[in-house]
Structures are given as C-alpha cells and as structure tokens.
Amino acid sequence: MKSVPVLDLSYEIKELKPQLMQAFEDVLDAGTFIMGPNVKKFEQEVADYLGVKYAITLNSGTDAIIIGLLAAGIGPGDEVITTPFTFFATAEAISQVGATPVFVDVDELTYNIDLSQLEAVITERTKAIIPVHLFGHPVDMGLLLEIANKHQLLVIEDTAQAFGAEYHGQKVGTIGDIGCFSFFPSKNLGAYGDGGLLATNNEEFAVKAAMLRVHGSKKKYFNEIIGYNSRLDEMQAAVLRVKLPHIDKWNEGRRQAANTYKAMLSEVNGIVLPEEAGYAKHVYHQYTIRVNEGKREQVQAKLEQIGVSTMIYYPVPVHKLPVYRAMGAQMPKAEKLASEVLSLPIWPQIDPQIQSYVSSKLIESL
Incomplete structure (x- = not known):
C-alpha cells in the first residue's frame, strides 16, 4: 500500500x-x-x-x-x-x-x-x-x-x-x-x-x-x-x-471511521483507545490512542518507516513549555498523556482497507 x-x-x-x-x-x-x-x-x-x-x-x-x-x-x-x-x-x-x-x-x-x-x-x-x-x-x-x-x-x-x-x-x-x-x-x-x-x-x-x-x-x-x-x-x-x-455527513464519516478503528483495535494489548462519554457526540477531529509502557516513540518510528504517518498532539503540556514553566505547576495526568498519545490517520472518507492496514501495522509495531 x-x-x-x-x-x-x-x-x-x-x-x-x-x-x-x-x-x-x-x-x-x-x-x-x-x-x-x-x-x-x-x-x-x-x-x-x-x-x-x-x-x-x-x-x-x-x-x-x-x-x-x-x-x-x-x-x-x-x-x-x-x-x-x-x-x-x-x-x-x-x-x-x-x-x-x-x-x-x-x-x-x-x-x-x-x-x-x-x-x-x-x-x-x-x-x-x-x-x-x-x-x-x-x-x-x-x-x-x-x-x-x-x-x-x-x-x-x-x-x-x-x-x-x-x-x-x-x-x-x-x-x-x-x-x-x-x-x-x-x-x-x-x-x-x-x-x-x-x-x-x-x-x-x-x-x-x-x-x-x-x-x-x-x-x-x-x-x-x-x-x-x-x-x-x-x-x-x-x-x-x-x-x-457537508459538515454533518463528514462528521458522521469520522465517527464511522472511529468505530472501525475500535472494532479492529479493541482487543489489542498495550494501547488505550479513545472513549465517548454518554453526554457527548464526538466528532473525532483526531483519533488519538495511548501507547503504554513508554513505547510511543518506538511505535511511531516503526510506522513512519513503512509510510504510515501519525502525529503527537501534544508532546509537551502547556504548563511545561518554556514560557509557563516558571509557574511550577504539576499536572501528572496531562504529563502522562503527553508521553503516550498518538493520533492515527483519519478523515471522513477514509477507506476501511486503509484503516485495516494502519491497524495491522500498528499491532506489528507494539
């Protein structure tokens, strides 16, 4: 592919x-x-x-x-x-x-x-x-x-x-x-x-x-x-x-893509999938998983080698950026997320075959 x-x-x-x-x-x-x-x-x-x-x-x-x-x-x-x-x-x-x-x-x-x-x-x-x-x-x-x-x-x-x-x-x-x-x-x-x-x-x-x-x-x-x-x-x-x-149709496409990833990845160890609260209609601007055990960079690098692009939003939480670091804030959950999150390819018209390829390569890289 x-x-x-x-x-x-x-x-x-x-x-x-x-x-x-x-x-x-x-x-x-x-x-x-x-x-x-x-x-x-x-x-x-x-x-x-x-x-x-x-x-x-x-x-x-x-x-x-x-x-x-x-x-x-x-x-x-x-x-x-x-x-x-x-x-x-x-x-x-x-x-x-x-x-x-x-x-x-x-x-x-x-x-x-x-x-x-x-x-x-x-x-x-x-x-x-x-x-x-x-x-x-x-x-x-x-x-x-x-x-x-x-x-x-x-x-x-x-x-x-x-x-x-x-x-x-x-x-x-x-x-x-x-x-x-x-x-x-x-x-x-x-x-x-x-x-x-x-x-x-x-x-x-x-x-x-x-x-x-x-x-x-x-x-x-x-x-x-x-x-x-x-x-x-x-x-x-x-x-x-x-x-x-077209926005409602496109947002629904993103939701369907998220469900497809969930079906393909829900039984995989070593990652945490995004959730949708009962009050929410999530529109999946990003499909962001968490990679456990400090493997995020390794997983991203392996995927990049075979041409699967991913993004890290965000590698440094705002309170740890140079302009705010002096405030001395401690936000352990945000800091943990920043070390684990990885956003997978997603757009409204993404083909499930592409998602299957991404998912299989992600599993191989863990």
Whole structure:
C-alpha cells in the first residue's frame, strides 16, 4: 500500500471541485475580497447551523479566543482557568490580553479538563473558564456551567477541534457565553487558509467583537477602541460556504471511521483507545490512542518507516513549555498523556482497507 497521511483532503477537493471553482470565479468576478457578501452570508448560515444569534468571522481561531476574552472584559489582573493539555494558543490568548492562565489537570478518559478539580483553583481574581473540547470530544458542559454559575464566572469555549460536536444534542461552542472556532485547513470544517469564528448569544459581546476585528470601529475611520485587523477574507468565506452543508455527513464519516478503528483495535494489548462519554457526540477531529509502557516513540518510528504517518498532539503540556514553566505547576495526568498519545490517520472518507492496514501495522509495531 502507498504511504498513508494523517489527513487526506484530496477526497473532499475532488468531490467539491466544480462548486469550489465556481465560488472562486464568482469572487473574482465580483472584485470584492474583504468583508464582502460571502462573509455576510456565511455568518448567517453558520449562525443558523450552530443555533446562535451572532457569528463573527475572524482571521483565526487564536484571534477568536483573544477577541472573545477582550469582548468579555477580561484583562490585566484577571485569572482564567483552562487545561494544560491543548494547543499553546489557548493559554497564549489569555496571556495576550494581560490575564493569567491557571491550569487544571485533565481527565484521562476524555483528555478534557477535570471538572472535579476546578473549584479548588477558583480565587477572587478568577473571571472565566476556557474549556477545550479536545480532539472533538465535548467537555461536560452541564457540570461546568453549574460550577461557573455558582461562582459567577464567564465560560468561553475553545471549540477549535469540535465543529459540529454536541453535548446532549446542543452544538458545543453555543453553550457557554462565547464559542471560539478555527477554520484551519485540517479542521473538521476547514478553509483553504486561515480563518476563525466567534459565536455568541450576547449582543454586547457580539458588537464589541465585531468592532475589535476592524481596528475598534463600527464605522470606517471612526475608531472608538483599540482593536485588531482580524477579518476572514472573501475567498475563504466562499470556500466555507461550499463546505458547510457537508459538515454533518463528514462528521458522521469520522465517527464511522472511529468505530472501525475500535472494532479492529479493541482487543489489542498495550494501547488505550479513545472513549465517548454518554453526554457527548464526538466528532473525532483526531483519533488519538495511548501507547503504554513508554513505547510511543518506538511505535511511531516503526510506522513512519513503512509510510504510515501519525502525529503527537501534544508532546509537551502547556504548563511545561518554556514560557509557563516558571509557574511550577504539576499536572501528572496531562504529563502522562503527553508521553503516550498518538493520533492515527483519519478523515471522513477514509477507506476501511486503509484503516485495516494502519491497524495491522500498528499491532506489528507494539
């Protein structure tokens, strides 16, 4: 078999190429490339899909978190609780607005923030919680909101990896005060460049976010606050409009692929497969197993030698990165996961024969 990538976008491009080329041509003919009709239409379409009042498109998922924090009034002197087992951008955004990230260890079954440890780190400076729906698995938002409401804390969901995932039937990213999404090309709903989104039902937050993305203005050249240049361009909006109607089908394809891996690997010793909590609809942005007994690097190297690509998300938990190491945080579960996780190839249209090949080679490498 030829080499197997972690993600193969060629299937979706082949399927959608006529529509994509028409969309590109329409943008070129219109000659409007920034904040044009595709941006406005996509914002309405994605708001309808998610079931929220306001959807503000942005330049990236990172900007969505930064602008979300600023729109919610988070800044210097404030503390924001989040997970150490995530991409750096989650904590980076907190630091960018002048606040302090406070880390809580994770649950080993879902890889998400351990809500049983949450209240122990809440102080009078705590203003918000950023749960991360890691790898496409929702956080237990009911329990999280119960704690947040008890302590009058804002909830800003990092939904970068979980577009279309659900908690008890409700789309994640719409349950807290603000939801932040990424349209990086590898995401379940990805653009063909950078892109992001802020979703909310709070009009005040939406108005401020819309101002912040265009240099702090409601009207051009009449700037009211210090803002950013964080706009989704028209071409990317056109791509996302073509792709959005397919997202549920694609997410279901990922779920089927996950079930296929589970059937092939459930009896294999030396690995732990991802689980899906009863409240969750997991969309498997990644299919991430754990390799026990310190064999992860050995397994990855053997697979790489025969052309099976895998990824490690994430080799170093955020609290152990150089910029946060001085905080001295100890997160034993996140540290253990970081030494064991390995993401296998997955995409909506992956052929079960490819999965069979990957699975057999994985078993051989253990």
